[in-house]
Amino acid sequence: MKFLILLPILFASILPSEEFKRFVGSSDAGKTDPMLWMIINQLQTFQTKFTNLEHKIETKSTKQLDKLGKQLRDLEIKLMTNNKTITDLKNDINIIKKGMQERCSPGWKQFNKHCYMFRYDRLTWQQAKHECENYKAHLVKIETSKENRWIGNEITISASSSHGQLWTGLNDLSSEGHFTWVLDKSSFGFSNWKRGEPNNGSGVEDCGSIHTNCQSTWNDAPCAYKTGYICEK
Incomplete structure (x- = not known):
């Protein structure tokens, strides 16, 4: 069983790409070596699935980054709004303090x-x-x-x-x-x-x-x- 798993990897690493393509494309490939032809087809299937999975991961990562970017922009807007609110409150407090200072205490x-x-x-x-x-x-x-x-x-x-x-x-x-x-x-x-x-x-x-x-x-x-x-x- 371990041999069957390792065989596709070993085959993919030693088989030249052009020869790989000619063998798979040949109509007699399955007749010449059915076992090898089956393994190669499985490798192609795995490669296709891997490519699709990679694309899905990339697409999902891009969407997540876009979502995080939007959240970051929203937070920046809220921060700017809060900073303005804090500044306005400080100004109001200073005005109140100044008014209190200018106003005399009872008895004065x-x-x-x-x-x-x-x-x-x-x-x-x-x-x-x-x-x-x-x-x-x-x-x-x-x-x-x-x-x-x-x-x-x-x-x-x-x-x-x-x-x-x-x-x-x-x-x-x-x-x-x-x-x-x-x-x-x-x-x-x-x-x-x-x-x-x-x-x-x-x-x-x-x-x-x-x-x-x-x-x-x-x-x-x-x-x-x-x-x-x-x-x-």
């Missing part, structure tokens, strides 16, 4: 992209400074007449009657007569000092405040004086 009032808190508990200037810092803010820095008027309008009527002034960030603690803002140690450009102020009364008035009167004028007062204050951030 907004003016010109800054937030202000008016406090009417009585503290010294240093205590008020630390209290503002606890809110991640600073004692107010007033830079324009418009801002000064807005602050004056925001001071409540009850505060106006019970507080003569509210602490600001102005002080000349570092150098007498040279007032700077506690936020950045800068000198003031705009000012609204009350006439005759600052006068360093009794030689101890080193901290700046804003009067709660309708003019919202500024004053220098002893830093140990206790009154309300304005925080800004």
Whole structure:
């Protein structure tokens, strides 16, 4: 049995192709050597089947590659779509964050992209400074007449009657007569000092405040004086 299986392979390897063709094509081939003729026909059948199988495999592989290629293109399209969606979501989040940053927290009032808190508990200037810092803010820095008027309008009527002034960030603690803002140690450009102020009364008035009167004028007062204050951030 093993010999019959090996014989076609051995025959195919030693038989010249032209002689193989002439023998198979001869009408007397079957008569000359029936056994050999039968083996050769079987070889031809096997070869045909093998060729057909090879073609099927190639066709199937091509179809599978085409299918995989389409799936890959679909995935690329989905990835691009998802990337755009993610980018849009990031932009939306940034817009929301920016809006939240521009919006003042409860208890704070907004003016010109800054937030202000008016406090009417009585503290010294240093205590008020630390209290503002606890809110991640600073004692107010007033830079324009418009801002000064807005602050004056925001001071409540009850505060106006019970507080003569509210602490600001102005002080000349570092150098007498040279007032700077506690936020950045800068000198003031705009000012609204009350006439005759600052006068360093009794030689101890080193901290700046804003009067709660309708003019919202500024004053220098002893830093140990206790009154309300304005925080800004």
